[in-house]
Amino acid sequence: MDEFQFDSSVDDVDRPVRPRRRFGTLIFVLQSKSAAVSLLIIGAFIVLAIAAPLIAPQDPWKLGFKRNLPPSWVQTTSRPGEAQYLLGTDTLGRDIASRLIYGARTALVVALLAAPLAAIFGTLIGLTAGFAGGRVEDLLMRGTDIFSAFPAILFAIAVVLILRAAPISQVLNGMLVLVIAFVLIGWVSLARIIRGAVLAEKQELYVEAARQLGMSQRRILFRHILPNCLALIIVWLMAAISRVIILEAFLGYVGVEISGSTRGLDFAAMSWGGLFYDGRALIHANPIVLIAPSVCVILVAVSFTLLGDRLRDALDPRVRGSA
């Protein structure tokens, strides 16, 4: 429209309002003990993921003849553990501790790719549906109805089973398959939330004011309504990250990453899900194979949830004022 005409005068209006302090949100988040600890745990796992080749004592792929070794501190049985295999070895003689460390890499790469992608997708659908209204909204929301009528986990399993045999399973060592599976099931809930939020925001006075100033629809949508939905998106994102990590562990546990008539995914040997799968068979011989990834999944998932809670409080001015 005649947006360019007003551009210079409008520029001040739609520049996002700066927070009072530069790192206000961060400081608020760190004031909570649980959130600070969560951030520390997440940071530790990120370091672990990045520096995996330096930290891991062994190559997680390397098969060995020392099979089913117990953890190194177990010295009572007929086969004592060895110091170089801290958590023992699996049925193929691979070092459990190294698989665990590389597993952090897999989990975080998948989660930090899949959750934001799903967020972008869901946000776009929700924004479009809420803002456009009419036919477009009907069509999009009916589409989400169909998607949400699928049992989500089973849908994810089917998608992984299909893509596992396709050439796409080579990309990113096979992790892309999990990313796609989560994006396909994850966007639905956010699209619903964002549509609801947009419908509410549309009624607000500031949108009307922006419209009176002659701004284009797109500009109102992306520079005025979207920033007001940002808090919702960030909180959803935190929850989604824990969900992806749990999903990865889950798909490994049920064997979708590994077993089946065709070959499994390449990364399965160094994922927490893969450890869960092997741990089922070793549940009596070496329960640490099961307990170690459980602890990791719980730590990361709980940390992201707690951090998300605190972020929600930080981004919601009403709570922030009263706390």
Place this chain on the structure above:
Amino acid sequence: MLRFLLQRLAWTIVVLIGVLLITFLLMHAMPGNPWDRASAQRMLQNYSPTSEFYARLDRRFGFDLPLWRQFTRYVVGDVDAKGQFVCGLICGDLGESTRQLGRPVRDILFGLPEGKTSILDSRVGYTLRLAFFAFLIAVGLGLPIGVRMAVKRNSRFDRLWTLLMTMGMSIPNFVIGLLLLVTLASVLGLISVIPDWSQPQAWMVPALVLAIAPLGTIARMTRTATLEVLHRDYVRTARSKGLGEPAVISRHVFRNALIPIVTLLGPVLVELIAGSFVIEAMFSFPGFGREYWLALINLDYGMIAGVTLLYAGLIVLVNLIIDMLYGVLDPRVRGS
């Protein structure tokens, strides 16, 4: 109201057809065919099957038809080899299982074991009962804990339970189930690994494991919703007219906090029904979730389509009930 119901019903049918269509595309996109899976091979090894044999099997189940014909065959029905019309989904037929060589899916899902007459003893009945028990536990504990957390905001009780509920929400239930099964069954010997499901106490552990995550969700949501209404004007009015604290909480705070909680109950129940299959497999529970899992990995086309439809139908039904409940609880919604 009737008009609303009819509209929703018509829309439900469209959703189910859409779900079925996507399911058809997805399952036929999976590599391989039902006959090359391990379970089918095991079953067919006595026949020393030839390619002609497989062709006959394909013809028997209609897999030689083009995909769209298979779809209409499933939904409407088709003329069989003898020239007789066999009715499909519109007559309530959910197709045939290939893994169990031609056994009707409806029989697998709703069929009763020997000597039982109640529908509750079918596979669907078992899964729904388990989900319902877990739901009762989650709601029965989640609501009072959540309200108490809000009333005693920032107390030690609140902080402890918030942490516990957050953990419960974020710990995968298969991990809890596995650890519980090992400690209770193998180490302590308190429960049997293959229990007798006619005994009520056998249901306790799987139902509890299933209930933990929704319990966390419900308790946290209840806390937030209660906090929201706790300082409203009408609550202050109720207090100032001399109403006792229990009555204020139960009649004024809780009733109004319930509205956002009800919207959450739909997804919670759906997740309980759809997410139970791992727990079912873990505890050797005779529900239909496990059958679905076996159907998926064995590419049992008829079974996948039938059970996905059942799941979708249940999900849509739950959402419809929640929508109607919403109208009952919140008079403001009733008009629109």
